[in-house]
Amino acid sequence: MAGSKLSDLCLRISAAGFPASLEGADISVASVNTLEDAVEGELSFLSNRKYLRLLETTRASAVIAAPDVAVPDGRSVVRCADPYAAVTVAIVLLHGHRRHPRWGVSARAEIHPSASIGPNANLAPHVTVGEGAVIGADCTLYPGVHIGDRARLGDGVVLFPNVVVYDECVLGNRVTIHAGTIIGEDGLGYAPVGGKWLKIPQVGRVVIDDDVEIGANCAIDRATLGMTRIGAGSKFSNLVAIGHGTKVGENAMFVALVGVAGSVTVGKNVTLAGQVGLAGHLTVGDGASIGAQSGVAGDVPAGVKYLGAPAVEINEAKRQFIAVQRLPGWSKEVNQRLRDLEAELARLRAEMNGGQT
């Protein structure tokens, strides 16, 4: 961490596709921090304008900000139309990605003699690798990772502590899985027979494509038959549950505590916000985005934003939320107006009938 001149940083950010320019002194910065926590000599950034006021108080010596953001004097400013992308480049440059411990192949790892271990393997103590399993090149398996029989890992896979990959499951290249996540457990496959649950052997598997990253303590069911599949480049947060036989397309973004039932088909570039639930056997179109805590009970078209339980188009959902929030007061008002109308009408009727008498 020798640091970087801001001018060099601008070149790097621009080279990554986000034109950036420097305002103010071309100082050297060694690390990136939040506006609140930054100290002198550090670089910070403003992406979410909710935190605009923190520009007044931050001790950062330089900030990344959009061209139209006013930054108080005395700080260098890296101007970039996409400050979030720019700070990503800065963090990669100044801090880099995590450097894993180097275990080589630990004598305390338990590797079945029939397993195939690729070059440059980094297998921690207390790792277990089953019969016929295949580990690609440059894989890092942290302590307590278990690779089941005949499971296969591509190159550059990183599995954090206590990740479990059941038998037969397949992970592509550069798959990263955080601690405690389970890949390929049996799903809830039972037939009701005579008032009890008869287990259906779950003979399928899970296939996770290249460049997927999965958070901590998730659980992805193997398929009953065939495969459960997670598409390339998808990213999951923590405590996500995926049911058996579900297929998720490329570049999905699933937030924490999402639950997807079995036999669901999710298209590409789909976002599921926190605690969303998808019922079984449905289809979510490409590019759909489902808001937090939504419960999806039917197919979702491509490209839409859905919200609510049951989920509907987001603007319709918001109209429903507002209507429900107004309902207690509005229903009182309606009842009063109906009573007033009924009373006035009765009076009119009485007067008219009286007049007719």
Add this chain to the structure above:
Amino acid sequence: MAGSKLSDLCLRISAAGFPASLEGADISVASVNTLEDAVEGELSFLSNRKYLRLLETTRASAVIAAPDVAVPDGRSVVRCADPYAAVTVAIVLLHGHRRHPRWGVSARAEIHPSASIGPNANLAPHVTVGEGAVIGADCTLYPGVHIGDRARLGDGVVLFPNVVVYDECVLGNRVTIHAGTIIGEDGLGYAPVGGKWLKIPQVGRVVIDDDVEIGANCAIDRATLGMTRIGAGSKFSNLVAIGHGTKVGENAMFVALVGVAGSVTVGKNVTLAGQVGLAGHLTVGDGASIGAQSGVAGDVPAGVKYLGAPAVEINEAKRQFIAVQRLPGWSKEVNQRLRDLEAELARLRAEMNGGQT
């Protein structure tokens, strides 16, 4: 996997209690697959009629289907009124249940000398078994499993990697628990004292009865006093949380991300769909079924279907959902009709008063 003649398969399915008969050639099949993924020589099935169209395109050589389902020519058909039960029999016959690795008692398992290990034990490397623990016959403990002090396991128990059974907890015969699930951690037992939380020792335990199967990364609290209990034959999916002192009856089916608070009493044959929450100290009657994402805040009678948050009888819940979906439009309409009525009534009044003048 030498395969099976379809006529033999029909006999097996019929013998299991589901009369089955063969239409077409008595070919031999070696494996079962989904309609989409099956290749020539494989057996497939149609259970959910949503997938009826796949019968046109499947490459399966034989299918299991209900008697009234039209299957295109050229395929053998196993006719059975319950295709789901029939395919279960076929999968068991052709694929069988999972065959576990054989570790014997690994030298790398750490077993307290006072523990009792039953015959035919299969204890993987990095298993730990605590003081005074009892492991029944024919148990398989995968790597990283921890059995706490004085915990007791029946016969035929299977614990997948990194399952943790806390001290004193009891598992019946043929209990299966998937990877990463925790049995018997302390529940949220604190008394508020002077603005802080004073810990109440959780001195109860968890008792799991025979033939229970629990998914991955669940957490079942030990009782504060007495026991948390999961009834025989119950099946849980992944990421299910059960609070301290809760009793679940036989043959429950709990789907992923269900949360049951403490001191709840759940009857027999109860289904909780995904992400359901049950508040503390309530009772759910035998045979009740609660729809996905429901929030249950009061007792639930036996035999009912409930839905929603707060959960109510399912048809009532659906009426509420529909009424809310219509609310934004309907409330506009009501406001307009009220205004129209008020205006017309005012005109009438004016005319009448004018007429009376």
Add this chain to the structure above:
Amino acid sequence: MAGSKLSDLCLRISAAGFPASLEGADISVASVNTLEDAVEGELSFLSNRKYLRLLETTRASAVIAAPDVAVPDGRSVVRCADPYAAVTVAIVLLHGHRRHPRWGVSARAEIHPSASIGPNANLAPHVTVGEGAVIGADCTLYPGVHIGDRARLGDGVVLFPNVVVYDECVLGNRVTIHAGTIIGEDGLGYAPVGGKWLKIPQVGRVVIDDDVEIGANCAIDRATLGMTRIGAGSKFSNLVAIGHGTKVGENAMFVALVGVAGSVTVGKNVTLAGQVGLAGHLTVGDGASIGAQSGVAGDVPAGVKYLGAPAVEINEAKRQFIAVQRLPGWSKEVNQRLRDLEAELARLRAEMNGGQT
């Protein structure tokens, strides 16, 4: 467990700040149990009056109860205005806190030579401690625990099996974490670049303050920059997910399956009931309490109780729930009354116009 005279127990409870007195025989009790499960010779208690009827049938020889509760003859009664606090004292006295196994520093633990291990360490087999990690005095690490590089633990920390503390994270004194919980995994930090997700290195950490207890299978993201922080004395149940950069104040109580997004600020003494979700970048004031399954999309003032999705003040939420439950019937009634009014008004108009003719 030699037991305790009830008179001694009363002294202890009073000394803890909860004046208690004895009614009936000063017997000796050896253990505490629930009203339902207690046997002769045991002490039980009534805290939740929902269980009042169990006082009739319990076999407990003594009970703790509030002064105004009628207890059937033949049982000794410990009278205390706060029975829950009193039974807490009784459980601590009679049962005590969990006694952990003693492993010393197991030869099967894998400890980096550069790690610092405090006095009286209790490190189980299959524990791993990374480079430069610091473990305070009197720490117990159960099997399968992993402490990442440069992570730091205070004194008296207890980590149950398979807990993972990622690199650089910090745990204060007397922190207790239940099995399978993950501290410090990367959060969902990606920038959308060219239709894919570009990973932002997560270079912050998690800091957990003194006396925090966390349940099983939780996941607490490290910050992108700076820290995710859990305040002193906070208590979490199981399967809780905390997003990157979130700060939780002192003495929080989070129930199972709570999901808090990133960059959230939670004040002191905040309660989140089961399955609550908080959206990102919001603030929850001191002493706020959020009801089960609520979805919080905006800031929450101090001291309030909120409920619902979107969450609002609890009484307003209840009014909304009731209004929605009545909506199907009420809307039919409104429609009928509007039709009646419209018809009667049309008749009046016709009669009037007729009269005017």
